[in-house]
Amino acid sequence: QDSPRRSTGQSLSVIKCKAAVAWEPGKPLSIEEVEVAPPKAHEVRIKIVASGVCHTDWTFLHEVGKTMNPQPFPVILGHEGAGVVESVGPGVTKMSKGDKVIPLVVPQCGQCERCLNPKTNLCTKNWKKTQQCLLADGTSRITCKNQQIYQFIGISTFSEYTVVPEDNVTKIHPDAPLDRVCLLGCGVSTGYGAAVNTGKVESGSTCAVFGLGAVGLAAVMGCKAAGASRIIAVDINPDKSKIAKTFGATEFVNPKDHSKPIQEVLRELTNGGVDFSLECVGNVGVMRAAVEACSPAGGVCVMVGWTQMGELTLVAEDILLGKSLKGSYFGGWKSVEAVPKLVQDYMSGKLLLDEFVTHRLTLDQVNQAFDLMITGKSIRTVIKM
Incomplete structure (x- = not known):
């Protein structure tokens, strides 16, 4: 694939890259060039290396009004990814450029009432916004053809680059194989x-x-x-x-x-x-x-x-x-603290991951990955960027 292109200007500039965009419900995803803006305060821009294709992605696309409430489009799906930090916004202290990370569908701010409650993992930080496929300020960091593209659960891993709230990211072992540990992001x-x-x-x-x-x-x-x-x-x-x-x-x-x-x-x-x-x-x-x-x-x-x-x-x-x-x-996992431990369990042989991966495809084959899943021919397809 062509390497992502940066626009000229400041060190933190817009990155142009490829992503699979869902323009409307029920239609195949379209591979487009998108613009990924720099991270704002308490956000992290990630170069996605691999993403699992989860049934929830397909459900969001095809089950609106059936098993899913009305959803915003256009949107970039994908929420089971792993990658490397490309840059961080102001105020981010827990990770830096070059760190291997997993974006998380459930945040863990460590400060809200629910994070302090051992009985739940449902952190309230930016929860309503990410469920609306937006970031904390009510917008997204991804545009295409001069149009805002929603970010699925505030993440969007079917894109070569994405921007995620810092409380929805966790740093993992530097030796972790990203094309396998990505599955710990959800399924x-x-x-x-x-x-x-x-x-x-x-x-x-x-x-x-x-x-x-x-x-x-x-x-x-x-x-x-x-x-x-x-x-x-x-x-x-x-x-x-x-x-x-x-x-x-x-x-x-x-x-x-x-x-x-x-x-x-x-x-x-x-x-x-x-x-x-x-x-x-x-x-x-x-x-x-x-x-x-x-x-x-x-x-x-x-x-x-x-x-x-x-x-x-x-x-x-x-x-x-x-x-x-x-x-x-x-x-039930407290996401930020638990997922790195699950990565370690995989690396020490206590947890199976390789056995879930039945297919490996590229981003432009993402619709094929959906077909494999719905016909029962795959357990997990991993998209390599």
């Missing part, structure tokens, strides 16, 4: 943490994981790390059986192979229900099945799959008898 951290942090899966327990994309497989890995003795992987794609066992599943169940609801199948297999169930699809019907698959005697169900639409209906008795229902966002 793997989310599923793994849902098991070990949110669900607090116990040694010797029986677990069921619904949906075997990257998040679900990471949840399987988390259940194994927690010492679960029986891990039942559930998916309608039979090809997921073998890969699920790579991550620690002891059994595979395909709902299509049974005439009765999957929750009934699982209750029969486990003498009344599983100890822990993790829903990693983002479908309210599957969520209800996950709740009903739990043991009434203290079973724990964790909702991990993302959706903004649909109502979850429950039988009151299911909860009254002692089941617990929990939600998990980004695996």
Whole structure:
């Protein structure tokens, strides 16, 4: 690819580079030349080296009005990236040019009420703005054809360069392979943490994981790390059986192979229900099945799959008898402090990442990456810039 071009002027100038722009919902991404402005106060400009392609990117593009609320366009998607700091804005002290970093979908300012609360990781710093695909000042740092381009969750990793709030960036080990640890920016951290942090899966327990994309497989890995003795992987794609066992599943169940609801199948297999169930699809019907698959005697169900639409209906008795229902966002990790530790766990062999990567493509092949994901042919495609 052509190298990014800088405009003349100050040392911190506009960078022209390539990005995949979503001009409108439901249409393929378009590779464009964009202008990335210098970072403002408490912002970091990053040269993105690699980005995973997450199902949430596809959902944002194609599910507006279905499972997603109305969203702003044009936008640059991508939120599972890793790169190198190109420059920092005024007031940034935690990182400098040349540092390897991972942008984060969840900030950690370390000062707000939620950051000081050990029970949650939902930092409030710039939260509303980034959810609107904007930075703290209500604008973005990326333009194309003289038009502002929104930044997905304030990040936008489907671009050779991006600008991110400093509380949404964490510095990682200088030897970390960016084309693998990028997956810790979302999917793997989310599923793994849902098991070990949110669900607090116990040694010797029986677990069921619904949906075997990257998040679900990471949840399987988390259940194994927690010492679960029986891990039942559930998916309608039979090809997921073998890969699920790579991550620690002891059994595979395909709902299509049974005439009765999957929750009934699982209750029969486990003498009344599983100890822990993790829903990693983002479908309210599957969520209800996950709740009903739990043991009434203290079973724990964790909702991990993302959706903004649909109502979850429950039988009151299911909860009254002692089941617990929990939600998990980004695996419950305090992002800035936790992700570098997860990188270290990968580098020391405690965490699998390579096994998630089934395809490696270039930025101009990003639409192909979506096709591979939706047809069930990939677990994670990594885009190399």
